[in-house]
Structure formats: structure tokens, C-alpha cells
Amino acid sequence: MNAAMINKTSFFILRVTIIIFICQSIVYAATPVIDIEIRNHLFIPSEIVIPENTKVKLVIHNHDETDEEFESYELNREKVIIGQRKGIIFIGPLPAGEYPFFGEFFPKTAQGKVIVK
Numbered sequence: 486m487n488a489a490m491i492n493k494t495s496f497f498i499l500r501v502t503i504i505i506f507i508c509q510s511i512v513y514a515a516t517p518v519i520d521i522e523i524r525n526h527l528f529i530p531s532e533i534v535i536p537e538n539t540k541v542k543l544v545i546h547n548h549d550e551t552d553e554e555f556e557s558y559e560l561n562r563e564k565v566i567i568g569q570r571k572g573i574i575f576i577g578p579l580p581a582g583e584y585p586f587f588g589e590f591f592p593k594t595a596q597g598k599v600i601v602k
Contacts, residue, residue, distance in 0.1 A: 516540055516541065517535070517539065517541050517542065518541075518542045518544060519533050519535070519542070519544070520544050520545075521544070521545045521546070521597075522546050522547075522548055523545065523546065523548060523549055523553050523566065523588070523595065524548045524549065525549065525594075526549060526551075526553070526588065526591035526594040526595050527594055527595060528586070528588070528595055528596065528597040531596065531597040531598070532597060532598055532599075532600060533597070533598075533599055533600070534601075534602060535576075535577065535599060535600070535601055535602075536601070536602065537578075537579065537580060537581050537602060538577070538578040538579070538580070539577055539578055539579075540575060540576070540577045540578050541575070541576050542573060542574075543555075543573065543574045543576060544571055544572075544573055545564075545566050545571060545572045545573075545574065547566040547567065547568055547569065547570055547571065548569070549568055549569075550568045550569065551568050551590070552565055552566065552567050552568050552590060553565070553566050553568075553588045553589070553591060553595060554566070554588060554589035554590055555572070555586060555588065555589075556586060556587055556588070557584060557585065557586035557587070557599075559584040559585060560579075560584050560586060560599065562574050562576060562586075563589070576599065579599075579601045580601065581601050581602060582601055583599070583600050583601075584598060584599040584600075584601065585598045586598065586599065
């Protein structure tokens with residue numbers, strides 16, 4: 486391979502890498518982020534409203550010392566959030582409606598719902 490071919494190949498790889506990076510940045514920038522806290526075995530806020538047909542990133546901050554599992558049959562999601570850590574869950578796009586979720590380890594207190602409008 487000569488120097489001209491190597492330069493052309495390197496330039497092509499650089500262009501493709503930049504295009505991929507830009508496309509990923511656009512996708513992640515367009516995804517709304519909603520923060521939810523777990524405190525004293527409660528989800529705060531217990532109700533979140535998201536737009537219809539939109540993918541959303543939930544960032545769940547567990548401020549309790551104990552672990553909790555975000556569980557939702559309707560959203561088809563479950564994730565253990567370790568105590569004093571955070572977890573990320575993507576939901577949607579969803580049609581209009583209400584989608585309950587609860588804490589698997591403390592289901593009597595840790596309850597909430599996603600309202601899609």
C-alpha cells in the first residue's frame with residue numbers, strides 16, 4: 486500500500502468516526518431525562534408525566550442504605566438499584582395511558598406511576 490492510499494483510508498475512517506459520534510450525540514441529546522429519588526422506601530416524585538410516543542431516560546437515585554428494585558409489569562422493566570447508588574432505565578415510546586411501577590423489596594410504600602399524555 487502506498488502513502489496516498491493510507492492517507493485516503495485514514496481520512497475515510499476519520500470521517501466515518503465523526504459521523505457516528507455526531508449521530509449518537511443527536512440521539513442522546515434528544516432523549517428527555519427524568520430524575521426519580523428513592524428516600525425512606527418512597528419514589529419521589531411518585532407520578533411522572535411524559536409525552537406520548539417519546540423514549541425517556543429515567544435516572545433513579547437510591548438515597549436509602551438498602552437496595553430497591555424498580556419493577557413494572559406494564560412497562561416490562563425491572564432493575565435493582567443498589568443503596569446509595571443510581572440506576573438508569575429507558576422507557577417508551579409509549580401510547581397514552583397510566584403505567585404503574587413499584588419497589589419489589591418495599592411494595593407497600595414504594596409505589597408510583599408513569600402518566601403518558
